[in-house]
Every structure is written in C-alpha cells, then in structure tokens.
Amino acid sequence: MSCDCNGAECLLVDELDGSIDEAGRRALSEHVSGCEACACARREMREAWDAMAAAAPIEPPAATRERAAARVSTLLAEERDQRRALAVAPIAADDDATVAAVAPSLASPDWSLVPLAIASALLVAAATLLLLGGLVHGTALPQSHVFFCAATYTGLLVGAFSWIYSATTVRGLHLDAAARIGVIALAITVAATTACPGFHVLAWWDRSATGRWLTEAIGPGGSSLVFGFAYGLVPGFLAALFGGRMLAERPVANALVAATVVFLLALPVVYLQSAPFTSGLIASWVAGIAAGTLCGVGGAFRVRRRNAVLAA
Amino acid sequence: MTDESTSDEILMAAYQAGSEQAFRTLHDRHAGSVYGFLARRVGDPAIADDLYQEAFLRVHRARATWDPERPFRPWLFGIVHHLLADHLRGRGRSPERPDADAVERASSTGEAGPGRAAAPPDPEQAAARRESTEALDRALRAMPEEEATVLVLARVEGLPYEEIGPILGRSPAAAKQLAYRALKRLRAELAATGHGETS
Numbered sequence: 360m361s362c363d364c365n366g367a368e369c370l371l372v373d374e375l376d377g378s379i380d381e382a383g384r385r386a387l388s389e390h391v392s393g394c395e396a397c398a399c400a401r402r403e404m405r406e407a408w409d410a411m412a413a414a415a416p417i418e419p420p421a422a423t424r425e426r427a428a429a430r431v432s433t434l435l436a437e438e439r440d441q442r443r444a445l446a447v448a449p450i451a452a453d454d455d456a457t458v459a460a461v462a463p464s465l466a467s468p469d470w471s472l473v474p475l476a477i478a479s480a481l482l483v484a485a486a487t488l489l490l491l492g493g494l495v496h497g498t499a500l501p502q503s504h505v506f507f508c509a510a511t512y513t514g515l516l517v518g519a520f521s522w523i524y525s526a527t528t529v530r531g532l533h534l535d536a537a538a539r540i541g542v543i544a545l546a547i548t549v550a551a552t553t554a555c556p557g558f559h560v561l562a563w564w565d566r567s568a569t570g571r572w573l574t575e576a577i578g579p580g581g582s583s584l585v586f587g588f589a590y591g592l593v594p595g596f597l598a599a600l601f602g603g604r605m606l607a608e609r610p611v612a613n614a615l616v617a618a619t620v621v622f623l624l625a626l627p628v629v630y631l632q633s634a635p636f637t638s639g640l641i642a643s644w645v646a647g648i649a650a651g652t653l654c655g656v657g658g659a660f661r662v663r664r665r666n667a668v669l670a671a
Numbered sequence: 672m673t674d675e676s677t678s679d680e681i682l683m684a685a686y687q688a689g690s691e692q693a694f695r696t697l698h699d700r701h702a703g704s705v706y707g708f709l710a711r712r713v714g715d716p717a718i719a720d721d722l723y724q725e726a727f728l729r730v731h732r733a734r735a736t737w738d739p740e741r742p743f744r745p746w747l748f749g750i751v752h753h754l755l756a757d758h759l760r761g762r763g764r765s766p767e768r769p770d771a772d773a774v775e776r777a778s779s780t781g782e783a784g785p786g787r788a789a790a791p792p793d794p795e796q797a798a799a800r801r802e803s804t805e806a807l808d809r810a811l812r813a814m815p816e817e818e819a820t821v822l823v824l825a826r827v828e829g830l831p832y833e834e835i836g837p838i839l840g841r842s843p844a845a846a847k848q849l850a851y852r853a854l855k856r857l858r859a860e861l862a863a864t865g866h867g868e869t870s
C-alpha cells in the first residue's frame with residue numbers, strides 16, 4: 360500500500376530518527392519511487408539531518424556551571440533550615456539515603472501517610488460536628504435524621520480531606536488509600552442524602568438571628584455565602600498548614616483545588632436539599648468558598664511564621 | 672547510589688525531596704545539553720550564561736510540578752524551551768549578532784563535553800569542523816524559534832515526537848510536520864551560505 364505526499368512527509372521524518380516501522384518503510388519507498396518531489400525532499404532532509412550532528416551539546420564554562428549549582432545549593436540549604444524551624448515534614452539528610460528512600464516509593468504507595476490522613480479526618484470530623492451542632496436545636500426533624508445527616512457530612516468532609524492529603528503528597532501518589540476513602544465517602548453521601556430528603560443543611564443558620572439578618576441584607580444567597588466560607592476556610596487552612604511540598608510551592612492554588620473538591624463533593628447534597636437551586640445561590644457559595652480558602656491559607660501562614668519565629 | 676546507573680527520574684525524585692547531591696548529579700548530566708541548546712541559539716556567551724542561570728533557577732522553582740510518572744528530560748526541555756522563547760520574544764528576534772560565533776570560539780577552548788566527539792587530531796580538520804558548526808548555528812538562529820527547537824530536540828537530544836509535541840504545545844503529528852518544514856528550511860539556509868552540499 361502506498362501513501363500520498365502528506366503521509367510521506369510524516370514517514371520521511373520517522374525514517375530519519377529510525378522510528379519508522381516496516382509497513383511505513385514499504386509505503387514510503389513505494390511512494391518515493393513514483394514521486395520525484397518526495398524523493399528530492401528525502402535527499403534534502405537527510406542532508407539537513409546529517410548537518411544537525413554538528414549541534415552537539417556544549418559544556419558550559421566552569422564558572423557558569425558552578426554559579427548555577429551553587430545558587431540551587433543555597434536555595435536547598437535555606438529550605439532545609441526553614442523546614443527544620445517549622446518542624447513540618449522532616450526532610451531527609453542530604454546524602455545517598457535520600458535517593459535510596461525515594462527510589463522504592465516511585466513504585467509503591469507511601470503508607471506512612473495514612474496516619475496523617477486519619478488524624479486529619481478526625482480533626483475535620485470534630486470541626487464538622489461543631490459546624491452542624493446547631494442542627495440538633497434548630498430543626499424540627501427527628502433526632503435520628505439529624506444525626507444521620509451530620510454523620511453524612513462528616514463522611515463527606517473526611518473524604519475530601521483524605522483527597523487533599525493524598526494529592527499534596529510529594530512523591531506523585533495521587534490515588535493512595537486516602538483517596539479511595541474519599542470515593543467511598545462520596546458514595547455514602549449520595550446514598551444518604553437520597554434516603555433523607557427532608558434535611559436542610561442551612562436550616563439552623565437561617566433560623567438564627569445573624570442568619571436572618573444576613574438573608575434580609577443580601578438575599579437568599581447570604582447563607583450560601585457563609586457556608587461556602589466555612590467550607591473553604593477549613594481545607595484552605597489545613598492544606599496550607601500541613602500540606603506537602605506541592606503546597607509549599609503554590610499554597611493558594613492548591614488550597615483552591617482542595618476547596619473546589621469539597622464544593623464538587625457537596626454539590627449533589629446542596630442540589631438535593633435546596634429547593635430553589637439558582638445560579639445566584641451557587642455563585643455566592645463559590646464566592647464564600649474562595650474567600651474562606653484565602654483566609655484559611657492566610658491564617659495558616661501566620662501560624663507557620665509564628666512557629667518559625669518561636670523556633671528561631 | 673548516585674552513580675551513572677541511577678536514572679534521571681530517581682535523581683529528580685530525590686532532588687524534589689531535598690537532596691543536593693541528586694541535584695548536582697542531574698545538573699552535571701544535563702549541563703552540556705542545556706548550555707548547548709541556549710548558547711547556540713543566542714550567540715552571545717554573556718546572554719547564554721544569564722539564561723543558563725535562569726534555567727536552573729526555573730527548574731528549581733518548578734521542581735514540584737514534575738510528575739515522577741513522566742520522563743525527566745522532556746520536562747527539563749519544556750522549561751528551557753519556554754525560557755528561550757521568552758527571551759527571543761522579548762528581544763524582538765535579531766537573529767544575527769556581531770559576536771554571534773563567540774560561543775563556539777569560547778567553548779572550543781574548553782574541555783570536550785560528553786556529547787561532543789573527541790577533538791580531531793588534525794588542526795585543519797578542526798578548523799573545518801568549527802566552521803561548519805558555526806554555519807549551522809547561524810542557520811539555526813535565522814530560523815523560527817520552534818523550528819530550530821524541534822530539530823535540536825529530535826536530532827541532538829534524541830527525544831521522540833510524542834515527547835517533543837507537548838513541549839511545543841502541539842500534537843506529535845504537528846511536531847513532525849514542524850520538523851519536516853524545519854529540515855527543509857535548514858537545508859535552504861545552509862545552501863544559501865554555501866555550506867550545504869550542492870547537488
């Protein structure tokens with residue numbers, strides 16, 4: 360089977376770096392034998408390809424090379440000092456042991472992160488129960504329903520936080536045990552909210568004096584704004600405080616990703632439970648999440664700086 | 672463990688985790704490729720030096736974005752390519768500079784790098800070699816930035832088009848088309864200066 364000139368172009372390029380296969384080779388020689396233009400192009404390209412051999416690497420002058428290496432070494436030393444001062448994620452001593460420690464982790468999950476994920480999950484569970492605690496007093500629903508739903512939300516946030524911890528792991532483990540917990544939590548949430556449609560997560564807030572005032576002041580989006588803020592604040596804070604290297608490099612971006620995941624996980628719940636599910640409601644919720652995340656990151660940095668000052 | 676046999680990827684993961692030795696080994700390994708990539712294309716050794724410093728600073732700042740599942744060198748050249756493109760854009764592309772061949776002259780006095788063949792014994796041959804290298808560098812500088820990049824990555828660095836495509840923000844097929852155009856242009860540039868084989 361032969362090819363047209365366009366196909367031949369591609370095969371000519373493949374032929375030069377040797378990535379052409381047997382079928383391609385046959386198709387090319389068949390085409391070239393009948394097409395003077397491509398035969399000529401083949402010769403010209405071979406000439407240019409051979410000429411490119413002269414573009415071999417050039418060793419930098421010793422001073423240039425040493426300056427670049429010294430600069431990065433200084434930055435690495437500064438980071439080591441910073442980490443020591445902050446006492447977060449103790450960094451490996453700078454020797455072959457680091458290479459030895461990292462090499463196997465490229466292939467297998469890092470189980471040492473699981474206790475951290477569980478600890479964060481318990482922390483979030485406590486925070487969520489505090490957040491939803493008002494439910495018990497503010498709703499007319501049977502107590503068992505309220506508790507069921509509070510547990511559901513706890514599971515939801517536990518899952519989200521597990522994800523945050525797995526995603527901020529340094530060694531490229533994006534789906535370890537913690538992330539699987541998150542997937543299970545999402546499934547539980549969807550099932551539970553479907554089974555318990557009478558529950559309104561914003562009810563107790565709407566009935567409180569502050570909630571009523573805010574709703575009068577800025578409309579029905581008020582309570583969404585507040586809840587978005589609370590949803591963003593906690594992940595933003597924890598992610599920036601305890602996050603791995605990824606967060607050290609881009610704290611705001613990564614905390615926003617974490618908050619977005621919380622938002623997406625909670626979306627079906629809010630949809631099922633908010634009768635007028637308007638774009639304004641979503642917008643105010645998102646705005647609240649963004650503001651809460653930024654405040655959380657800011658707060659975490661204050662804490663880290665404070666710790667650094669105390670340690671110094 | 673940081674010997675010849677340790678892969679770039681393992682070294683990079685160790686560097687991510689804070690190992691200075693891993694960084695030094697990686698840096699030694701790729702210094703010639705990165706410097707050659709930059710120096711040939713900017714001509715001026717002082718600018719090449721600046722860009723080289725900036726390249727490894729960018730690598731350092733971006734090291735958390737490297738994904739251990741992906742090969743190291745395409746990631747490295749992605750950074751270096753963007754750095755060079757930024758520089759050439761900012762300068763408004765004045766390809767020919769008066770001291771355009773200073774890099775070759777300066778480097779020819781230095782030691783031979785791993786990627787560079789041993790110096791030929793005959794001085795006449797060496798002079799001819801240097802002349803053809805200088806002609807090639809001039810031709811590369813006269814070409815559009817992406818065309819020269821695709822050729823260096825494919826021919827000198829030996830990267831497959833599946834990896835070159837993403838570096839240039841193109842599909843692998845589009846990278847091959849670019850290489851096709853680039854080779855034709857390079858041949859024309861060389862022929863115009865009398866360095867191509869005239870057939």
Ligand SMILES: [Zn+2]
Binds near residue numbers: 363364367394397
């Ligand atoms: Zn043809």
